[in-house]
Amino acid sequence: MTASGSRTYVSPHEVTAAWSDAGGDRVVRVVVDAAGGDNAPAEVVRGALQAAGPHIHIVFVGDEPTVRGLLPADAAYVSVVHAADVIGYDEEPAWAARNKTGSSIVVGLKLVHEGEADAFVSAGNTGAVVAGSLLYVRRIKGVQRPAICTVMPCMPTPIAFLDVGANAEYRSEHLRQFAVMGQAFAREVMGMPEPVVGLLSIGEEPTKGTPDVIEAHRLIAADGHIRFYGNVEGRDIMNRVVDVVVTDGFTGNVALKTIEGSARGILGALRQTIDLSAKTKLGGLLLRRDLLRLKHALDPNEFGGAILVGVSAPVIIAHGSSTARGIAQAVRMGRRAVVSELLPSIAAELGAHAPTV
Numbered sequence: 580m581t582a583s584g585s586r587t588y589v590s591p592h593e594v595t596a597a598w599s600d601a602g603g604d605r606v607v608r609v610v611v612d613a614a615g616g617d618n619a620p621a622e623v624v625r626g627a628l629q630a631a632g633p634h635i636h637i638v639f640v641g642d643e644p645t646v647r648g649l650l651p652a653d654a655a656y657v658s659v660v661h662a663a664d665v666i667g668y669d670e671e672p673a674w675a676a677r678n679k680t681g682s683s684i685v686v687g688l689k690l691v692h693e694g695e696a697d698a699f700v701s702a703g704n705t706g707a708v709v710a711g712s713l714l715y716v717r718r719i720k721g722v723q724r725p726a727i728c729t730v731m732p733c734m735p736t737p738i739a740f741l742d743v744g745a746n747a748e749y750r751s752e753h754l755r756q757f758a759v760m761g762q763a764f765a766r767e768v769m770g771m772p773e774p775v776v777g778l779l780s781i782g783e784e785p786t787k788g789t790p791d792v793i794e795a796h797r798l799i800a801a802d803g804h805i806r807f808y809g810n811v812e813g814r815d816i817m818n819r820v821v822d823v824v825v826t827d828g829f830t831g832n833v834a835l836k837t838i839e840g841s842a843r844g845i846l847g848a849l850r851q852t853i854d855l856s857a858k859t860k861l862g863g864l865l866l867r868r869d870l871l872r873l874k875h876a877l878d879p880n881e882f883g884g885a886i887l888v889g890v891s892a893p894v895i896i897a898h899g900s901s902t903a904r905g906i907a908q909a910v911r912m913g914r915r916a917v918v919s920e921l922l923p924s925i926a927a928e929l930g931a932h933a934p935t936v
Contacts (some may be wrong), residue, residue: 582898583687585765592774592900593856594758596935598681601781602731602851603827604633604634605634605917605918606633606634606635606636607634607635607636607913607914607917607918608636608638608690608695608696608697608698609630609635609637609638609696609697609698609699609700609701609835609910609913609914610626610638610640610660610687610688610696610699611623611624611627611637611639611640611687611700611701611906611910612640612641612681612683612684612697612699612700612701612702612703612910613627613639613640613641613642613646614640614641614662614665614682614683614688614703615665615683615701615702615703615704615897616644616701616702616703616897616899616900616901616906617900617901618702618900618901618902619643619645619647619702619862620645621649622901622902622903622906623702623903624639624649624650624910625649625903625905625906626644626901626902626904626905626906626907626910627657627700627906627907627910628650628651628654628657628902629903629904629906629907630907630908630910630911631654631655631656631657631910632656633654633656633864633916634914635910635911636656636657636658637656637657637658637910638657638658638659638660638662638666638687638690638696639657639658639659639660639670640659640661640662640663640683640686640690641659641661641662641688642662643660643663643664644660646659647659647802659815659873660687660690661662662681662682662683662685662686662687663681663705664679664682664683665680665682665816666679666683666684666685666703666704666707667684667704668703668704668899670704670707672705672706672707672709672710673706673892675704676707676710676711676712677710677714682701682707683701683703683714684701684704684707684708684711686765687699688708688712688714688715688716688894688916689715691692691715691716691720691892691894692715692716692892696759696799697892697893697913697915697917698892698893698894698895698913698917699716699892699893699894699895699912700710700884700895700897700906700909700910700912700913701748701895701896701897702816702884702896702897702898702899702900702901702905702906702909704714705727705744705896705899708887708896709725709727709745709887709896710819710896711745711888711903712725712890713725713890715895716844716890716891716892717733717890718889718890718891719889719890719891719922719925719926719929719930720812720820720926720929720930721926721929721930722754722756722889722890722925723753723756723892724742724745724746724749724753724756724889725742725830725885725887725888725889726741726742726745726746726753726756726757726760726761726828726887726888726889727742727743727745727828727885727886727896728740728741728742728743728760728761728764728848728883728885728886728887728888729741729743729835729884729886730769730882730912731816731824731835731838731884732881732882733816733817735794735819736819736823737759737769737882738765738816738819738821738822738823739762739764739765739774739823739829740761740816740822740824740826740831740834740835741761741764741770741823741824741825741826741888742757742759742825742826742827742828742831743759743828743831743832743834743835743885744828744831744832744835745788745828745887746827746828747827747828747829748827749791749827749891750796751791751792751794751795751797751798752795752798752905753827754778754791754792754798754799754825754826755795755798755799755802755805756826756889756929757825757826758778758799758802758805758807758823758825759804759805759925759928759929760825760888760889760925760929761776761823761824761825761888762774762776762805762806763827763888763920763921763924763925763928764823764886764888764921765822765823765926767919767920767921767924768886768912768915768916768919768921771822773806773930774806774822774823775806775807775808775812775821775822775823776805776806776807776808776821776823776824776825777809777815777820777821777823777824777825778792778795778796778799778800778806778809778810778811778825778826779806779810779811779812779813779816779824779825779826779830779831779834780792780796780810780811780812781812782810782812782833783809783810783811783812784810785797785800785809785810786806787810787818788810793827796809796810799825803926808820808821808913811824812822813834816834816838817838822911823841858871881904881908882899882908882912883895883897883905883906883907883908883909883912883931884896884901884905884908884909885895886912886916888921888925889925891911891922892917892922893912893916893917893921893922895909895910895912895913895916897909
């Protein structure tokens with residue numbers, strides 16, 4: 580950790596290094612959707628095997644003959660549960676979660692609900708994972724709307740960003756709950772001692788934004804459990820003004836994909852600039868170590884994906900284009916979420932509030 584003024588920063592490596600080691604000798608069973616993702620099943624299986632070990636047992640869910648054909652003969656800490664069906668990206672999420680009960684997503688989530696596993700990881704249809712989690716894993720008591728919370732790559736350290744896609748429609752109380760859950764995630768999973776929360780709006784003043792955002796600012800500011808900075812603007816996200824950024828799922832998803840696309844574009848332009856001449860290539864060689872560190876810091880695969888906070892077991896939504904490393908990191912995040920105080924913290928803070936709606 581490094582300190583800057585009153586803030587303590589956790590390096591990207593420190594965020595992920597403890598994911599496998601946390602929890603002592605506790606064995607965590609992580610279901611992995613072998614059929615989900617652009618690179619499934621081969622890359623998904625390869626990544627999950629990288630994370631498997633004495634403290635992480637992998638339960639693959641997918642077409643059993645196909646999955647077993649990808650496993651080495653000496654594969655350890657692994658089991659396979661057959662699921663003949665797959666939910667495609669183009670299918671209506673709620674319908675598919677209810678009706679495609681033989682799909683890898685539904686079979687995997689039911690294993691978690693029935694206590695046969697502790698966490699679930701999928702790079703498949705995000706909407707189906709969210710809908711299936713609500714149906715089969717269920718919300719923590721007091722949580723009105725679960726939210727997708729991602730680890731946003733930033734310098735010098737990543738931030739927690741939510742909601743990035745679970746709730747296109749929202750109320751001010753939902754944003755307050757997102758602030759509570761995002762703060763708990765930053766503290767318990769990312770290892771930030773005293774995370775600071777910001778509310779995304781169109782200006783720093785408390786009176787800026789939609790009526791729901793203005794009311795959410797009032798609710799969050801009045802909540803003594805939240806270390807609230809105030810409003811932040813879009814330009815503040817990557818400038819690392821706060822540790823947790825809270826917004827609705829529509830705005831968050833647009834912002835996330837805009838930032839990811841911009842990062843790829845800037846890195847691509849930088850590579851093209853380096854290749855322009857012998858002089859720029861020499862400069863690139865001199866900066867190679869720093870440029871690689873920047874590339875890793877901005878790579879979503881370094882953190883594996885996002886967690887659906889607010890449900891009663893860790894559900895990790897990996898990027899659809901996840902590499903093996905991304906899947907391995909998603910599995911490790913799932914273990915960290917199981918052995919940490921994330922779920923008890925959310926339950927303790929929100930359990931006494933109004934009934935779920």
